[in-house]
Amino acid sequence: xxxxxxxxxxxxxxxxxxxxxxxxxxxxxxxxxxEFVRERAAIEETYSKSMSKLAKMASNGSSLGTFAPMWDxxxxxxxxxxLCHLELMRKMNSLIxxxxxxxxxxxxxxxxxxxEVVGTLEAVQTLQVQSGQLQKSRENYHSKCVEADRLRRExxxxxxxxxAELKSKKAAESFSSxxxxxxxxxxxxxxxxxxxxxxxxxLEEAHLRQMKxxxxxxxxxxxxxxxxxxxxxxxxxxxxxxxxxxxxxxxxAEQKSTGTDRPAPVGFEEYSSSQVPEGKxxxxxxxxxxxxxxxxxxxxSTDTAVTExxxxxQVDDEGFVIRNDANQNDILPCDGFCS
Amino acid sequence: xxxxxxxxxxxxxxxxxxxxxxxxxxxxxxxxxxEFVRERAAIEETYSKSMSKLAKMASNGSSLGTFAPMWDxxxxxxxxxxLCHLELMRKMNSLIxxxxxxxxxxxxxxxxxxxEVVGTLEAVQTLQVQSGQLQKSRENYHSKCVEADRLRRExxxxxxxxxAELKSKKAAESFSSxxxxxxxxxxxxxxxxxxxxxxxxxLEEAHLRQMKxxxxxxxxxxxxxxxxxxxxxxxxxxxxxxxxxxxxxxxxAEQKSTGTDRPAPVGFEEYSSSQVPEGKxxxxxxxxxxxxxxxxxxxxSTDTAVTExxxxxQVDDEGFVIRNDANQNDILPCDGFCS
Numbered sequence: 001x002x003x004x005x006x007x008x009x010x011x012x013x014x015x016x017x018x019x020x021x022x023x024x025x026x027x028x029x030x031x032x033x034x035e036f037v038r039e040r041a042a043i044e045e046t047y048s049k050s051m052s053k054l055a056k057m058a059s060n061g062s063s064l065g066t067f068a069p070m071w072d073x074x075x076x077x078x079x080x081x082x083l084c085h086l087e088l089m090r091k092m093n094s095l096i097x098x099x100x101x102x103x104x105x106x107x108x109x110x111x112x113x114x115x116e117v118v119g120t121l122e123a124v125q126t127l128q129v130q131s132g133q134l135q136k137s138r139e140n141y142h143s144k145c146v147e148a149d150r151l152r153r154e155x156x157x158x159x160x161x162x163x164a165e166l167k168s169k170k171a172a173e174s175f176s177s178x179x180x181x182x183x184x185x186x187x188x189x190x191x192x193x194x195x196x197x198x199x200x201x202x203l204e205e206a207h208l209r210q211m212k213x214x215x216x217x218x219x220x221x222x223x224x225x226x227x228x229x230x231x232x233x234x235x236x237x238x239x240x241x242x243x244x245x246x247x248x249x250x251x252x253a254e255q256k257s258t259g260t261d262r263p264a265p266v267g268f269e270e271y272s273s274s275q276v277p278e279g280k281x282x283x284x285x286x287x288x289x290x291x292x293x294x295x296x297x298x299x300x301s302t303d304t305a306v307t308e309x310x311x312x313x314q315v316d317d318e319g320f321v322i323r324n325d326a327n328q329n330d331i332l333p334c335d336g337f338c339s
Numbered sequence: 340x341x342x343x344x345x346x347x348x349x350x351x352x353x354x355x356x357x358x359x360x361x362x363x364x365x366x367x368x369x370x371x372x373x374e375f376v377r378e379r380a381a382i383e384e385t386y387s388k389s390m391s392k393l394a395k396m397a398s399n400g401s402s403l404g405t406f407a408p409m410w411d412x413x414x415x416x417x418x419x420x421x422l423c424h425l426e427l428m429r430k431m432n433s434l435i436x437x438x439x440x441x442x443x444x445x446x447x448x449x450x451x452x453x454x455e456v457v458g459t460l461e462a463v464q465t466l467q468v469q470s471g472q473l474q475k476s477r478e479n480y481h482s483k484c485v486e487a488d489r490l491r492r493e494x495x496x497x498x499x500x501x502x503a504e505l506k507s508k509k510a511a512e513s514f515s516s517x518x519x520x521x522x523x524x525x526x527x528x529x530x531x532x533x534x535x536x537x538x539x540x541x542l543e544e545a546h547l548r549q550m551k552x553x554x555x556x557x558x559x560x561x562x563x564x565x566x567x568x569x570x571x572x573x574x575x576x577x578x579x580x581x582x583x584x585x586x587x588x589x590x591x592a593e594q595k596s597t598g599t600d601r602p603a604p605v606g607f608e609e610y611s612s613s614q615v616p617e618g619k620x621x622x623x624x625x626x627x628x629x630x631x632x633x634x635x636x637x638x639x640s641t642d643t644a645v646t647e648x649x650x651x652x653q654v655d656d657e658g659f660v661i662r663n664d665a666n667q668n669d670i671l672p673c674d675g676f677c678s
Contacts, residue, residue: 003592010598025404043389050382065364145610183604253342259349265522271484
């Protein structure tokens with residue numbers, strides 16, 4: 001629809017000015033859009049940095065206690081969120097480049113358009129000048145007619161009357177010529193204004209198409225990030241779900257285990273000089289392996305104790321079994337929540 | 340599974356210490372979770388404030404030009420995003436209250452548990468003391484036997500030998516009694532340690548259940564916000580879609596219209612003293628309505644001009660129609676993107 005061609009007429013011929021300035025405001029809109037996107041990019045960057053800080057906080061979470069492995073889930077999730085928002089910041093920055101490219105293009109288009117519509121501006125000015133002249137000429141004609149009329153009514157001398165009538169006739173001719181010129185100039189203005197208004201509207205349509213395309217890119221980037229963030233949340237939820245309570249208890253028990261063998265009852269160990277060389281004697285002791293229920297109270301049951309422990313483990317000075325699995329559980333396989 | 344009951348034995352009897360401290364680390368975990376959530380709340384608050392600032396920026400977007408109505412879409416969307424993240428901050432703060440409540444409860448539970456397991460700690464200490472005594476008594480028995488052996492080999496006087504054998508017999512009795520006591524103390528320790536280990540595991544399971552519940556609340560809040568943010572984005576996209584380019588052009592044309600009437604050709608207006616009183620004459624002019632193609636160049640065509648304009652609108656000094664619709668389009672109905 002020819003909205004511009006139909007709506008920018010009116011008594012002051014101000015339509016051209018309005019449409020020309022509207023075109024120039026397009027540059028302001030582009031500049032403001034770039035500023036808006038730049039601000040959004042800055043917001044996303046700050047958020048991303050904060051999330052990295054949060055991830056750092058999670059990675060500093062205590063490694064003691066059964067809860068410790070959960071911190072890794074928080075750390076991974078926060079780190080990924082930081083990445084999502086950093087990515088959005090990058091996309092926003094790339095969009096700003098696109099906006100800036102369009103800004104340059106827009107300036108060129110406006111420069112070219114200004115040249116194309118300069119004739120219309122001149123027609124507006126000519127019309128305004130002509131309008132003034134028309135007014136003056138009309139007033140002159142009327143005052144001459146009034147003068148001749150007055151002389152006629154007062155019965156002035158014929159010569160004087162003829163002179164006045166001649167003047168009024170000349171004023172009528174001048175007025176008529178002004179009317180003709182005014183109408184010609186008006187016609188020219190209308191023709192040019194119609195064309196310019198159409199040009200301005202087409203320009204504006206192209207501008208808005210471009211702006212909407214830039215907004216679409218903005219919207220898509222935000223949408224992509226939103227989907228990614230959703231995936232990170234889903235992953236977080238799943239990871240929390242996956243780390244069962246029994247799992248945490250088991251992991252802790254394996255990592256921090258102090259040994260699985262209960263305190264073994266000590267047996268009385270009878271001295272025998274023939275068994276071992278003196279001096280080493282006190283270091284080699286025999287022990288029975290539990291059951292607790294059959295604790296031996298007789299000091300001379302050494303032999304039984306030895307035979308009862310065919311796989312007797314290595315024991316220390318206090319008769320407790322030395323753990324040989326002390327380190328074997330230090331590093332555990334990942335259960336799906338390590339990264 | 341009895342992970343704690345099976346894994347915290349070993350030669351040093353350090354299992355009790357490990358499990359007791361693990362319980363205490365639960366308080367650290369709760370404290371750290373609260374700190375983590377507090378940091379997240381702060382991040383969301385900052386993001387929310389930034390979004391409000393962005394909304395302000397959008398509301399300051401130029402009201403000039405065809406693009407102007409788009410800023411309202413940006414403003415509304417940013418304002419809503421600000422609200423979403425503010426809501427998340429509030430939920431995080433409420434979660435911190437829940438965590439703090441649990442912290443208080445946890446302190447009470449730990450205090451009670453400490454009282455319940457103090458017997459086990461004493462059993463550990465008794466076992467350690469008894470272990471030392473067992474060692475001393477064993478060494479004494481052996482050295483007495485060695486002495487008697489030596490006297491026997493060297494053919495020492497019978498009296499001296501009997502004295503030494505009596506000493507070794509007494510040492511054997513003392514050693515035997517120590518073994519018995521050690522085993523009794525060891526049995527007591529094993530019994531108490533089993534119970535305490537089970538208690539610690541149950542406590543830990545309850546703690547982890549509570550922590551996971553708190554994490555679930557954290558996760559739900561984030562998820563809710565994520566859904567809301569998605570709706571805001573969807574709305575933004577829809578609003579951008581809804582504001583068609585023609586719509587923007589039309590709106591601008593209506594709001595900034597300078598008038599719909601093209602410059603009307605002026606007709607020559609003949610002076611007639613009888614028609615109107617003098618002085619008002621020059622203000623009442625007759626005009627023809629266009630067509631431009633039939634522009635009249637004769638100065639005496641006034642009557643035709645008047646008859647050709649039966650509904651001739653009010654006109655000004657320059658012969659242009661005075662707009663009477665100047666303000667009627669200033670306020671437009673909302674097209675779904677106002678809020």
